[in-house]
Amino acid sequence: MDLNTGFRDPEVxxxxxxxxxxxxxxxxxxxxxxxxxxxxxxxxxLREVMPDSITLLSGPGCPVCVTxxxxxxxxxxxxxxxxxxxxxxxxxxxxxxxxxxxxxxxADGRDIRVVYSPLDALRIAADEPDKQVVFLGxxxxxxxxxxxSVIRQAKLQEVGNFSVHxxxxxxxxxxxxxxxxxEVKVNAFIxxxxxxxxxxxxxxxxxxxxxxVPSVITGFEPVDILQGIHMIVQQFESGRAEVEIAYKRSVAxxxxxxxxxxxxxxxxxxxxxxxxxxxIPGTGLAIREEYADLDAAKRFQIDPPExxxxxxxxxGDVLRGVVLPFECRLFAKSCTxxxxxxxxxxxxxxSCAAYYRFTDYGRS
Amino acid sequence: MCLAIPAKIVSIxxxxxxxxxxxxxxxxxxxxxxxxxKVGEFVLVHxxxxxxxxxxxxxxxxxxxxxxxxxxxxxxxxxxxxESDA
Numbered sequence: 454m455d456l457n458t459g460f461r462d463p464e465v466x467x468x469x470x471x472x473x474x475x476x477x478x479x480x481x482x483x484x485x486x487x488x489x490x491x492x493x494x495x496x497x498x499l500r501e502v503m504p505d506s507i508t509l510l511s512g513p514g515c516p517v518c519v520t521x522x523x524x525x526x527x528x529x530x531x532x533x534x535x536x537x538x539x540x541x542x543x544x545x546x547x548x549x550x551x552x553x554x555x556x557x558x559x560a561d562g563r564d565i566r567v568v569y570s571p572l573d574a575l576r577i578a579a580d581e582p583d584k585q586v587v588f589l590g591x592x593x594x595x596x597x598x599x600x601x602s603v604i605r606q607a608k609l610q611e612v613g614n615f616s617v618h619x620x621x622x623x624x625x626x627x628x629x630x631x632x633x634x635x636e637v638k639v640n641a642f643i644x645x646x647x648x649x650x651x652x653x654x655x656x657x658x659x660x661x662x663x664x665x666v667p668s669v670i671t672g673f674e675p676v677d678i679l680q681g682i683h684m685i686v687q688q689f690e691s692g693r694a695e696v697e698i699a700y701k702r703s704v705a706x707x708x709x710x711x712x713x714x715x716x717x718x719x720x721x722x723x724x725x726x727x728x729x730x731x732x733i734p735g736t737g738l739a740i741r742e743e744y745a746d747l748d749a750a751k752r753f754q755i756d757p758p759e760x761x762x763x764x765x766x767x768x769g770d771v772l773r774g775v776v777l778p779f780e781c782r783l784f785a786k787s788c789t790x791x792x793x794x795x796x797x798x799x800x801x802x803x804s805c806a807a808y809y810r811f812t813d814y815g816r817s
Numbered sequence: 818m819c820l821a822i823p824a825k826i827v828s829i830x831x832x833x834x835x836x837x838x839x840x841x842x843x844x845x846x847x848x849x850x851x852x853x854x855k856v857g858e859f860v861l862v863h864x865x866x867x868x869x870x871x872x873x874x875x876x877x878x879x880x881x882x883x884x885x886x887x888x889x890x891x892x893x894x895x896x897x898x899x900e901s902d903a
Contacts, residue, residue: 487819488818488819489818489819489820515818516818516819517818542818542864544818569864569865570846570864570865570866571864571865572847572865572866573865591818592818592819592864593818593819595818595819595821595863595868596818596819596863596864598849598850598866598868599847599850599863599864599865599866602847602849602850602866606832645819646819647819647820647821647861647863647868648819650821650861650868650869651868673820674879702871702872702875703861703869703871703875709850709851709868709869711849711850711851711852712850712868715849715850800818802818
């Protein structure tokens with residue numbers, strides 16, 4: 454197949470679907486760990502065209518969804534400090550913390566602003582020198598280098614009124630936590646394409662070598678995803694376990710060395726609290742000592758309230774693929790995209806929102 | 818959230834900032850992560866940064882797809898005032 458053309462071609466898709474059905478014999482549970490894949494699979498009805506042997510599960514691939522309540526509560530407290538502008542990607546606005554959300558705080562008069570790039574947040578700091586701008590750094594390895602670059606720039610330009618609250622997370626070790634979790638029954642991974650543009654193939658190698666779990670770095674078009682599944686099924690049926698790239702037009706095996714260097718310069722590995730999974734050592738990114746004056750947690754003394762979890766919400770189990778969205782008793786009843794209760798329904802890339810928008814599960 | 822959109826580099830200015838064209842919309846993005854990128858090449862843009870240089874044929878087809886799905890605006894936001902003045 455020519456990788457540069459026809460990746461939405463129905464004929465190519467049909468050939469791949471037929472080949473997957475002809476090849477797949479053994480039951481296999483394949484988990485995708487990217488919110489963009491979650492949406493693409495639901496929107497294109499790919500789950501419905503799989504043979505009975507293949508189950509597609511959604512994992513912790515939505516950075517908004519995996520952000521723990523405590524981290525949202527902390528961001529809200531930064532927004533309550535007098536004179537602070539809290540800048541955030543729009544996805545975070547409606548996510549509920551223990552007692553409030555950023556959207557509710559904004560409605561209550563706090564200065565909370567949605568930006569499309571951390572560069573926009575730095576620009577606000579330059580334009581409004583009498584304000585303190587705190588950027589809420591959320592995202593995986595795709596996004597974290599953009600924030601690292603802006604931190605570096607703020608340091609270089611001696612911007613005194615800009616800081617970052619980093620709740621970034623890194624993907625590979627979270628996958629180790631999943632395969633080590635006895636409740637999680639996953640045989641293979643569809644690995645995130647744009648995270649892998651940055652980190653490349655090597656950090657996932659242990660999935661195959663230590664755990665025998667076939668894993669394929671996959672793009673986002675329907676044909677890309679089918680090709681990723683096809684490669685997984687071929688590995689599975691021939692008894693191989695490897696980490697392969699199905700998204701070669703964007704992902705180099707070594708990743709993006711310039712981005713990795715920026716990331717390494719500004720951040721160091723730290724523990725991170727994942728909703729539904731708990732603390733996973735080494736999957737967070739803390740701001741290095743050299744840039745400590747740009748760390749919001751070191752600039753402002755705040756006192757977040759005691760964490761309260763959302764009653765009845767099974768988002769945490771959904772994020773591990775232990776519970777399917779429609780198996781949660783709130784799904785499509787009290788919890789809908791119009792009135793979301795948990796983050797998996799709030800975020801457009803959340804598994805619950807994707808199931809609700811594109812399928813009839815739980816409502817027929 | 819990890820969506821990345823192809824853009825064509827129109828010009829490269831100071832501080833590694835480049836003017837890019839995304840389906841006719843002009844934006845300014847940082848080339849910090851792709852210092853090798855040149856004018857006329859296509860890059861994947863995420864959160865105001867170029868994260869990878871990509872092949873033109875692939876870029877064009879992805880843009881067509883994104884246009885059909887009408888999600889480009891969601892990802893890059895409105896063109897900002899400072900840029901339209903320039």
